[in-house]
Amino acid sequence: MGAQETIGIVGGTGALGFGLALRLAAAGRPIAIGSRDASRAEEAAGRVGEQVPDAQVEGLENAEAATKGPVVFLAVPFRAQSENLTNLKGALTEGQVLVDATVPLAAAVSGRATRLLGVPQGSAAQQAQEMVPKGVTVVSALHTVSAAGLSKLHTQLDEDVLVAGDSREAKSRVAELISLIDGLRPVDAGKLETARLIEGLTPLLISVNLRYKAHAGVKLTGLPEDLWP
């Protein structure tokens, strides 16, 4: 078994990004946590190391974290998505896969977290695809997993992750990483434009959560056993 590829997480000090870093480090993958501020990223890497003693994790500036491996997660608030993508233009290179987990909640413009903004490109994921350098493939995923649950290693997850993208190969690679997290089942939801519908699940779950004081997740019923043949 050769050395495993590093997973870069832009916005790795935020709730979702940190949860991802923690879970993927616990699964034995080398992680590059990115932040606007390298010292905050280092601090987050330290917190991962406290919980996962043998973690291979480093903290870097976002743009540097984005160069560390073939698959990079973008886990930033929608308000900062466009700015982050501009900053990554010189960092991302042809052949990389960018996993966009951004949700255009109206909260980004001081509206409600139970409402979705209209994004000119159709969805945050399509905005990402428009902004990444040529040859970088965007996959949309991880909109419905509770950051709170992800960030607590002892929380048993049991839900689906809808994955959308125009490249089946890129989706498969992302699905493989998601499958490393116990209790998450990736489901191929179709082309990248489907992200528009998937991103709407987040404000919908927030609405349900407000009502029931819960951290709801999504599961699809009626699917076959083997989802990634």
Add this chain to the structure above:
Amino acid sequence: MGAQETIGIVGGTGALGFGLALRLAAAGRPIAIGSRDASRAEEAAGRVGEQVPDAQVEGLENAEAATKGPVVFLAVPFRAQSENLTNLKGALTEGQVLVDATVPLAAAVSGRATRLLGVPQGSAAQQAQEMVPKGVTVVSALHTVSAAGLSKLHTQLDEDVLVAGDSREAKSRVAELISLIDGLRPVDAGKLETARLIEGLTPLLISVNLRYKAHAGVKLTGLPEDLWP
């Protein structure tokens, strides 16, 4: 126990409407199946009777079916929703609840069933609320239940139904009816405007179904036991 209230189903000869009529008749409820054409409604009522020998079911014109009970289901294609609501203006009366199951798929305008149209009011349900007579309350529900599964009594269902509306009392009444169908769990998803996000689940499931040749349904994880206190 007094006589039970009749449930009206506008568009009860369509796939979803017929499935609802069949399941609710099997649960012992009197049903008024509506259709543009009364003879087609009678024919559908006959088909319910073949499968549910003790069914109390009649076939009527849509507008008449809509007067038969306090809760009326609207199960018509989006293309015909506005026309149907216009025709119901003289039939629906104050105090009734209209359950809108319409999904504004782009297929309504010869586009794809994996895409959602933008509706000026925000959602098909909000369009319904704008068009019903004063005092009629719209509840949005039943967008993700496969009509194919509903129409086969022997198919064991096991999924959630997201229910949205501005009146908690109206939502509770609808939830009670949905709960009569074995294997369906109604979940309060919030205010009527949430229908915009819920309606998006249908093209999303259609996209997943195309990929996996499945009839996927939705379930939410992490919710409390008692959803309708």
